[in-house]
Amino acid sequence: MGFKPFVTTALAIMGMAFAAQADENAKLVIDGQTMITQTKAPAFVENLDEIYSGWVFRSDETQALQLDDFDNPGFVFLDQGIDLFNTVDGSEGKSCASCHENVEDFAGLRAKMPRIKDGKLQTMEEQVNECRTTRMGAEPWKYSGSQMTAVTALISLQSRGMPVDVAVDGAAAPFWEKGKEIYYTRYGQLDLACANCHEDNYDTMIRADHLSQGQVNGFPTYRLKNAKLNSIQGRFKGCMKNVRAKPFKEGSEEFKALELYVASRGNGLSVESPSVRN
Protein backbone atom coordinates (compact mmCIF):
# COMPACT_ATOMS: atom_id res chain seq x y z
CA MET A 1 0.00 0.00 0.00
CA GLY A 2 3.06 2.14 0.52
CA PHE A 3 2.12 4.47 3.39
CA LYS A 4 5.08 5.35 5.58
CA PRO A 5 7.49 3.35 3.41
CA PHE A 6 10.32 4.72 5.43
CA VAL A 7 9.34 3.43 8.81
CA THR A 8 8.64 0.05 7.31
CA THR A 9 12.01 -0.08 5.64
CA ALA A 10 13.69 0.83 8.90
CA LEU A 11 11.85 -2.00 10.58
CA ALA A 12 12.75 -4.44 7.87
CA ILE A 13 16.39 -3.53 8.26
CA MET A 14 16.19 -4.07 11.98
CA GLY A 15 14.82 -7.49 11.24
CA MET A 16 11.79 -7.12 13.44
CA ALA A 17 9.25 -9.63 12.39
CA PHE A 18 5.84 -8.19 11.94
CA ALA A 19 3.63 -7.84 8.97
CA ALA A 20 2.98 -4.15 9.23
CA GLN A 21 1.63 -3.59 5.79
CA ALA A 22 -1.72 -4.38 4.41
CA ASP A 23 -1.70 -6.59 1.36
CA GLU A 24 -3.67 -4.65 -1.18
CA ASN A 25 -3.88 -7.60 -3.51
CA ALA A 26 -5.74 -9.80 -1.06
CA LYS A 27 -9.28 -10.39 -2.28
CA LEU A 28 -12.31 -11.03 -0.15
CA VAL A 29 -14.50 -13.42 -2.09
CA ILE A 30 -17.33 -15.08 -0.19
CA ASP A 31 -19.54 -17.63 -1.90
CA GLY A 32 -18.30 -16.46 -5.29
CA GLN A 33 -19.18 -12.86 -4.49
CA THR A 34 -16.29 -10.37 -4.51
CA MET A 35 -16.48 -7.77 -1.76
CA ILE A 36 -15.31 -4.23 -2.36
CA THR A 37 -12.65 -3.83 0.32
CA GLN A 38 -10.95 -0.82 -1.23
CA THR A 39 -12.41 2.04 -3.22
CA LYS A 40 -12.21 5.77 -3.82
CA ALA A 41 -13.16 7.78 -0.72
CA PRO A 42 -16.46 9.68 -0.91
CA ALA A 43 -15.85 13.33 -1.85
CA PHE A 44 -16.92 14.55 1.60
CA VAL A 45 -14.10 12.61 3.30
CA GLU A 46 -11.55 15.37 2.86
CA ASN A 47 -8.42 13.71 4.18
CA LEU A 48 -8.56 10.29 2.54
CA ASP A 49 -8.09 9.29 -1.08
CA GLU A 50 -8.96 5.65 -0.67
CA ILE A 51 -11.10 3.82 1.84
CA TYR A 52 -10.41 0.29 3.03
CA SER A 53 -12.38 -2.32 4.87
CA GLY A 54 -10.90 -3.36 8.21
CA TRP A 55 -10.52 -6.83 6.69
CA VAL A 56 -7.56 -5.58 4.62
CA PHE A 57 -5.53 -4.92 7.77
CA ARG A 58 -6.09 -8.21 9.52
CA SER A 59 -3.61 -11.11 9.55
CA ASP A 60 -3.81 -13.83 6.90
CA GLU A 61 -5.30 -16.21 9.46
CA THR A 62 -8.02 -13.79 10.54
CA GLN A 63 -8.78 -12.87 6.93
CA ALA A 64 -9.18 -16.53 6.01
CA LEU A 65 -11.94 -17.02 8.59
CA GLN A 66 -14.17 -14.66 6.67
CA LEU A 67 -13.73 -16.33 3.29
CA ASP A 68 -16.04 -19.22 4.03
CA ASP A 69 -19.23 -19.05 6.07
CA PHE A 70 -18.47 -22.50 7.49
CA ASP A 71 -15.25 -21.16 8.98
CA ASN A 72 -16.76 -17.85 10.07
CA PRO A 73 -17.43 -18.18 13.81
CA GLY A 74 -20.08 -15.44 13.55
CA PHE A 75 -22.44 -17.87 11.85
CA VAL A 76 -23.11 -19.76 15.07
CA PHE A 77 -24.83 -16.60 16.27
CA LEU A 78 -26.77 -16.24 13.04
CA ASP A 79 -28.43 -19.56 13.79
CA GLN A 80 -29.45 -18.09 17.12
CA GLY A 81 -30.71 -15.02 15.24
CA ILE A 82 -32.95 -17.19 13.07
CA ASP A 83 -34.39 -18.87 16.17
CA LEU A 84 -35.03 -15.54 17.86
CA PHE A 85 -36.65 -14.20 14.68
CA ASN A 86 -39.14 -17.04 14.82
CA THR A 87 -39.77 -16.98 18.57
CA VAL A 88 -43.05 -15.55 19.86
CA ASP A 89 -42.53 -12.98 22.59
CA GLY A 90 -44.56 -10.23 24.27
CA SER A 91 -48.23 -9.52 24.97
CA GLU A 92 -49.31 -9.61 21.30
CA GLY A 93 -48.27 -13.23 20.84
CA LYS A 94 -46.15 -12.44 17.82
CA SER A 95 -42.68 -13.23 16.53
CA CYS A 96 -40.75 -11.10 14.06
CA ALA A 97 -41.67 -13.67 11.43
CA SER A 98 -45.39 -13.10 12.08
CA CYS A 99 -45.08 -9.81 10.23
CA HIS A 100 -41.79 -10.20 8.35
CA GLU A 101 -42.36 -13.47 6.54
CA ASN A 102 -39.09 -13.46 4.61
CA VAL A 103 -35.99 -12.16 6.29
CA GLU A 104 -34.59 -11.71 2.73
CA ASP A 105 -36.96 -8.75 2.40
CA PHE A 106 -34.51 -6.81 4.52
CA ALA A 107 -31.98 -6.86 1.66
CA GLY A 108 -30.49 -3.41 1.24
CA LEU A 109 -31.46 -2.10 4.66
CA ARG A 110 -28.06 -2.45 6.38
CA ALA A 111 -26.41 -0.41 3.63
CA LYS A 112 -28.65 2.55 4.44
CA MET A 113 -28.42 2.50 8.23
CA PRO A 114 -28.46 4.57 10.31
CA ARG A 115 -31.17 6.60 8.58
CA ILE A 116 -33.65 9.36 9.18
CA LYS A 117 -37.11 8.17 10.05
CA ASP A 118 -39.85 10.59 11.09
CA GLY A 119 -37.27 13.33 11.46
CA LYS A 120 -35.16 11.30 13.86
CA LEU A 121 -31.90 9.49 13.37
CA GLN A 122 -32.60 5.77 13.70
CA THR A 123 -30.14 2.90 14.13
CA MET A 124 -30.86 -0.73 13.30
CA GLU A 125 -31.01 -1.56 16.99
CA GLU A 126 -33.64 1.12 17.56
CA GLN A 127 -35.76 -0.17 14.68
CA VAL A 128 -35.70 -3.69 16.12
CA ASN A 129 -36.60 -2.48 19.59
CA GLU A 130 -39.37 -0.30 18.17
CA CYS A 131 -40.95 -3.40 16.63
CA ARG A 132 -40.50 -5.28 19.89
CA THR A 133 -42.03 -2.65 22.15
CA THR A 134 -44.75 -1.09 19.98
CA ARG A 135 -45.72 -4.03 17.77
CA MET A 136 -45.04 -7.12 19.88
CA GLY A 137 -45.64 -5.77 23.37
CA ALA A 138 -42.25 -7.19 24.34
CA GLU A 139 -39.38 -5.84 26.40
CA PRO A 140 -36.65 -4.06 24.43
CA TRP A 141 -33.43 -5.99 23.99
CA LYS A 142 -30.21 -4.68 25.51
CA TYR A 143 -28.58 -2.40 22.92
CA SER A 144 -25.51 -4.57 22.33
CA GLY A 145 -26.74 -7.75 23.99
CA SER A 146 -26.41 -11.17 22.39
CA GLN A 147 -30.05 -11.29 21.21
CA MET A 148 -29.80 -7.90 19.55
CA THR A 149 -26.50 -8.60 17.79
CA ALA A 150 -27.72 -12.01 16.60
CA VAL A 151 -30.81 -10.50 15.00
CA THR A 152 -29.11 -7.40 13.59
CA ALA A 153 -26.46 -9.72 12.10
CA LEU A 154 -29.22 -11.78 10.46
CA ILE A 155 -30.83 -8.65 9.03
CA SER A 156 -27.44 -7.24 7.93
CA LEU A 157 -26.39 -10.48 6.21
CA GLN A 158 -29.24 -9.93 3.73
CA SER A 159 -27.30 -6.90 2.42
CA ARG A 160 -23.91 -8.58 2.22
CA GLY A 161 -22.00 -7.47 -0.87
CA MET A 162 -24.08 -4.35 -1.39
CA PRO A 163 -22.22 -1.03 -1.24
CA VAL A 164 -22.75 1.06 1.88
CA ASP A 165 -24.86 4.04 0.88
CA VAL A 166 -25.76 6.09 3.91
CA ALA A 167 -27.52 9.40 3.29
CA VAL A 168 -25.57 12.39 4.55
CA ASP A 169 -27.53 15.38 3.33
CA GLY A 170 -31.04 16.71 3.62
CA ALA A 171 -32.55 15.82 6.97
CA ALA A 172 -29.43 13.80 7.83
CA ALA A 173 -27.10 16.79 7.50
CA PRO A 174 -27.26 18.17 11.06
CA PHE A 175 -26.71 14.71 12.56
CA TRP A 176 -23.85 14.07 10.17
CA GLU A 177 -22.19 17.38 11.10
CA LYS A 178 -22.48 16.54 14.76
CA GLY A 179 -20.95 13.10 14.17
CA LYS A 180 -18.11 14.65 12.23
CA GLU A 181 -17.37 17.04 15.06
CA ILE A 182 -17.18 14.14 17.53
CA TYR A 183 -14.91 12.20 15.16
CA TYR A 184 -12.35 15.00 15.21
CA THR A 185 -12.62 15.84 18.92
CA ARG A 186 -9.94 14.56 21.25
CA TYR A 187 -11.20 12.71 24.30
CA GLY A 188 -9.85 11.15 27.46
CA GLN A 189 -6.69 11.38 29.47
CA LEU A 190 -4.74 10.31 26.36
CA ASP A 191 -6.42 13.18 24.52
CA LEU A 192 -6.97 11.40 21.20
CA ALA A 193 -9.62 11.72 18.50
CA CYS A 194 -10.88 8.89 16.31
CA ALA A 195 -9.13 10.70 13.44
CA ASN A 196 -5.72 10.63 15.16
CA CYS A 197 -5.66 6.85 14.92
CA HIS A 198 -8.02 5.89 12.11
CA GLU A 199 -7.35 8.72 9.65
CA ASP A 200 -3.82 9.98 10.35
CA ASN A 201 -2.24 6.66 11.22
CA TYR A 202 -4.12 3.81 9.60
CA ASP A 203 -1.92 1.04 8.19
CA THR A 204 0.65 1.51 10.95
CA MET A 205 1.28 -0.64 13.98
CA ILE A 206 0.22 0.66 17.37
CA ARG A 207 2.01 -1.86 19.54
CA ALA A 208 0.44 -5.21 18.55
CA ASP A 209 -2.47 -3.70 16.60
CA HIS A 210 -2.45 -2.93 12.91
CA LEU A 211 -4.54 0.24 12.68
CA SER A 212 -7.39 0.24 10.18
CA GLN A 213 -9.61 3.14 9.14
CA GLY A 214 -12.14 2.12 11.79
CA GLN A 215 -14.83 1.36 9.20
CA VAL A 216 -18.18 -0.12 10.26
CA ASN A 217 -19.16 -1.94 7.03
CA GLY A 218 -18.53 -5.32 8.67
CA PHE A 219 -20.77 -4.94 11.73
CA PRO A 220 -21.95 -6.74 13.70
CA THR A 221 -18.44 -8.12 13.88
CA TYR A 222 -17.29 -11.39 15.35
CA ARG A 223 -14.18 -10.63 17.40
CA LEU A 224 -11.69 -13.34 18.24
CA LYS A 225 -10.87 -11.30 21.33
CA ASN A 226 -14.25 -11.80 22.99
CA ALA A 227 -15.65 -14.65 20.86
CA LYS A 228 -18.97 -12.96 20.19
CA LEU A 229 -20.72 -10.56 17.86
CA ASN A 230 -20.01 -6.91 18.61
CA SER A 231 -22.18 -3.91 17.84
CA ILE A 232 -20.91 -0.73 16.22
CA GLN A 233 -21.48 1.40 19.28
CA GLY A 234 -20.01 -1.27 21.54
CA ARG A 235 -16.81 -0.91 19.51
CA PHE A 236 -16.90 2.90 19.78
CA LYS A 237 -17.20 2.48 23.53
CA GLY A 238 -14.10 0.26 23.60
CA CYS A 239 -12.05 2.76 21.60
CA MET A 240 -13.07 5.60 23.92
CA LYS A 241 -12.19 3.60 27.00
CA ASN A 242 -8.80 2.80 25.51
CA VAL A 243 -7.99 6.50 25.45
CA ARG A 244 -9.25 6.66 29.04
CA ALA A 245 -12.35 8.62 28.07
CA LYS A 246 -15.82 8.26 29.52
CA PRO A 247 -17.69 6.73 26.57
CA PHE A 248 -21.03 8.08 25.44
CA LYS A 249 -23.93 5.76 26.13
CA GLU A 250 -25.04 3.21 23.56
CA GLY A 251 -28.07 4.65 21.79
CA SER A 252 -27.15 8.23 22.85
CA GLU A 253 -27.55 11.09 20.39
CA GLU A 254 -23.75 11.44 20.34
CA PHE A 255 -23.04 7.82 19.41
CA LYS A 256 -25.87 7.72 16.87
CA ALA A 257 -24.49 10.80 15.14
CA LEU A 258 -20.98 9.35 15.25
CA GLU A 259 -22.29 6.07 13.81
CA LEU A 260 -23.90 7.93 10.92
CA TYR A 261 -20.72 9.85 10.23
CA VAL A 262 -18.41 6.84 10.47
CA ALA A 263 -20.77 4.71 8.35
CA SER A 264 -20.79 7.41 5.67
CA ARG A 265 -16.98 7.35 5.51
CA GLY A 266 -17.43 3.80 4.26
CA ASN A 267 -19.90 4.64 1.48
CA GLY A 268 -18.86 2.43 -1.43
CA LEU A 269 -17.38 -0.46 0.58
CA SER A 270 -19.37 -3.69 0.63
CA VAL A 271 -21.48 -4.63 3.60
CA GLU A 272 -19.53 -7.57 5.09
CA SER A 273 -21.65 -8.50 8.07
CA PRO A 274 -20.86 -10.64 9.94
CA SER A 275 -17.16 -9.88 9.52
CA VAL A 276 -14.32 -11.43 11.52
CA ARG A 277 -11.80 -9.25 13.32
CA ASN A 278 -9.33 -9.78 16.13
Added chain:
Amino acid sequence: MKKTIVAVAALLLGTSSVYAEVIAPKNVVYQDGAVSKSLTGVAGDPAAGRKAFLNRKQGNCLACHVNSDMADQPFHGEVGPSLDGVATRWSEAELRGIVSNSKKTFEGTIMPAFYIDSGYNRPLDKFAGKSILTAQQVEDIVAYLMTLKTE
Protein backbone atom coordinates in the same frame (compact mmCIF):
# COMPACT_ATOMS: atom_id res chain seq x y z
CA MET B 1 5.95 5.88 48.86
CA LYS B 2 7.14 8.87 46.84
CA LYS B 3 7.76 10.77 50.08
CA THR B 4 9.99 8.00 51.37
CA ILE B 5 12.05 7.97 48.23
CA VAL B 6 12.45 11.72 48.38
CA ALA B 7 13.37 11.58 52.04
CA VAL B 8 15.86 8.80 51.49
CA ALA B 9 17.36 10.64 48.56
CA ALA B 10 17.61 13.78 50.63
CA LEU B 11 19.43 11.87 53.36
CA LEU B 12 21.78 10.27 50.86
CA LEU B 13 22.63 13.64 49.44
CA GLY B 14 23.14 14.94 52.92
CA THR B 15 20.91 17.89 52.16
CA SER B 16 18.35 17.26 54.84
CA SER B 17 17.51 20.94 54.98
CA VAL B 18 16.38 21.01 51.33
CA TYR B 19 13.23 18.96 51.05
CA ALA B 20 12.73 18.45 47.33
CA GLU B 21 9.47 19.91 46.04
CA VAL B 22 7.51 18.12 43.37
CA ILE B 23 6.45 20.57 40.67
CA ALA B 24 2.71 20.19 39.97
CA PRO B 25 1.69 19.80 36.31
CA LYS B 26 0.22 23.29 36.10
CA ASN B 27 3.43 24.84 37.45
CA VAL B 28 5.82 23.28 34.96
CA VAL B 29 7.65 26.00 33.04
CA TYR B 30 8.20 25.38 29.32
CA GLN B 31 10.69 27.34 27.23
CA ASP B 32 10.26 26.52 23.54
CA GLY B 33 8.89 23.17 24.66
CA ALA B 34 11.83 22.39 26.96
CA VAL B 35 11.70 22.02 30.74
CA SER B 36 15.07 22.68 32.33
CA LYS B 37 14.15 22.12 35.96
CA SER B 38 13.77 18.60 37.33
CA LEU B 39 10.16 17.94 38.31
CA THR B 40 11.20 16.36 41.61
CA GLY B 41 14.75 17.43 42.37
CA VAL B 42 15.54 13.72 42.63
CA ALA B 43 17.73 12.20 39.97
CA GLY B 44 15.84 9.90 37.62
CA ASP B 45 16.51 6.17 37.75
CA PRO B 46 17.09 4.85 34.21
CA ALA B 47 16.25 1.25 35.16
CA ALA B 48 12.89 2.29 36.62
CA GLY B 49 12.41 4.52 33.56
CA ARG B 50 12.98 1.61 31.22
CA LYS B 51 10.20 -0.31 33.00
CA ALA B 52 7.79 2.64 32.94
CA PHE B 53 8.54 3.12 29.22
CA LEU B 54 7.42 -0.45 28.57
CA ASN B 55 4.50 -0.68 31.00
CA ARG B 56 1.21 -0.52 29.11
CA LYS B 57 -0.48 1.29 31.98
CA GLN B 58 2.31 3.85 32.38
CA GLY B 59 4.40 5.18 29.48
CA ASN B 60 3.48 2.49 26.96
CA CYS B 61 5.93 4.37 24.76
CA LEU B 62 6.62 1.20 22.76
CA ALA B 63 3.02 1.40 21.48
CA CYS B 64 4.13 4.14 19.10
CA HIS B 65 7.93 4.00 18.98
CA VAL B 66 10.53 1.51 17.82
CA ASN B 67 13.37 1.16 20.31
CA SER B 68 16.29 -1.16 19.45
CA ASP B 69 17.35 -1.23 23.11
CA MET B 70 14.20 -3.33 23.61
CA ALA B 71 14.72 -5.64 20.65
CA ASP B 72 13.78 -8.57 22.91
CA GLN B 73 10.25 -7.15 23.22
CA PRO B 74 7.62 -7.93 20.59
CA PHE B 75 5.41 -5.29 18.99
CA HIS B 76 7.17 -1.99 18.55
CA GLY B 77 4.71 0.61 17.26
CA GLU B 78 5.32 2.70 14.14
CA VAL B 79 3.16 5.74 14.84
CA GLY B 80 6.09 7.90 15.99
CA PRO B 81 9.78 7.96 14.99
CA SER B 82 12.31 5.44 16.29
CA LEU B 83 13.80 6.53 19.58
CA ASP B 84 17.23 5.10 18.79
CA GLY B 85 19.83 7.75 19.55
CA VAL B 86 17.22 10.16 20.84
CA ALA B 87 19.61 11.64 23.44
CA THR B 88 21.95 12.60 20.63
CA ARG B 89 19.19 14.60 18.97
CA TRP B 90 17.64 16.23 22.04
CA SER B 91 18.93 17.67 25.31
CA GLU B 92 17.71 16.48 28.70
CA ALA B 93 15.56 19.60 29.10
CA GLU B 94 14.00 19.07 25.68
CA LEU B 95 13.28 15.43 26.44
CA ARG B 96 11.69 16.37 29.78
CA GLY B 97 9.48 18.80 27.87
CA ILE B 98 8.56 16.23 25.21
CA VAL B 99 7.61 13.60 27.79
CA SER B 100 5.72 16.05 30.03
CA ASN B 101 3.74 17.70 27.23
CA SER B 102 4.87 16.95 23.71
CA LYS B 103 2.29 19.37 22.29
CA LYS B 104 4.58 22.21 23.36
CA THR B 105 7.25 20.82 21.00
CA PHE B 106 5.14 19.18 18.27
CA GLU B 107 1.95 21.12 17.68
CA GLY B 108 -1.11 18.93 17.27
CA THR B 109 0.82 15.71 17.84
CA ILE B 110 -0.88 12.38 18.52
CA MET B 111 1.62 11.75 21.33
CA PRO B 112 -0.19 12.10 24.66
CA ALA B 113 0.96 14.67 27.23
CA PHE B 114 2.16 12.53 30.13
CA TYR B 115 2.35 15.25 32.76
CA ILE B 116 -0.82 17.33 32.57
CA ASP B 117 -3.79 16.84 34.86
CA SER B 118 -6.42 19.00 33.18
CA GLY B 119 -7.45 20.31 29.80
CA TYR B 120 -8.67 17.01 28.38
CA ASN B 121 -12.28 16.05 27.55
CA ARG B 122 -14.47 13.46 29.31
CA PRO B 123 -11.75 11.53 31.17
CA LEU B 124 -12.92 8.33 32.86
CA ASP B 125 -13.61 9.17 36.51
CA LYS B 126 -10.65 7.25 37.82
CA PHE B 127 -8.25 9.29 35.67
CA ALA B 128 -9.91 12.70 36.08
CA GLY B 129 -7.58 15.34 37.51
CA LYS B 130 -4.61 13.02 37.23
CA SER B 131 -1.57 12.92 34.99
CA ILE B 132 -0.67 9.70 33.15
CA LEU B 133 2.76 9.58 34.78
CA THR B 134 3.91 10.83 38.17
CA ALA B 135 6.63 13.47 38.29
CA GLN B 136 9.18 10.85 39.32
CA GLN B 137 8.16 8.51 36.50
CA VAL B 138 8.75 11.37 34.06
CA GLU B 139 12.21 11.93 35.57
CA ASP B 140 12.95 8.19 35.41
CA ILE B 141 11.90 7.96 31.76
CA VAL B 142 13.94 11.04 30.87
CA ALA B 143 16.96 9.45 32.61
CA TYR B 144 16.36 6.30 30.57
CA LEU B 145 16.02 8.26 27.30
CA MET B 146 19.35 9.95 28.10
CA THR B 147 20.99 6.51 27.80
CA LEU B 148 19.78 6.16 24.18
CA LYS B 149 22.78 7.68 22.41
CA THR B 150 24.35 6.97 19.07
CA GLU B 151 28.09 7.22 18.96
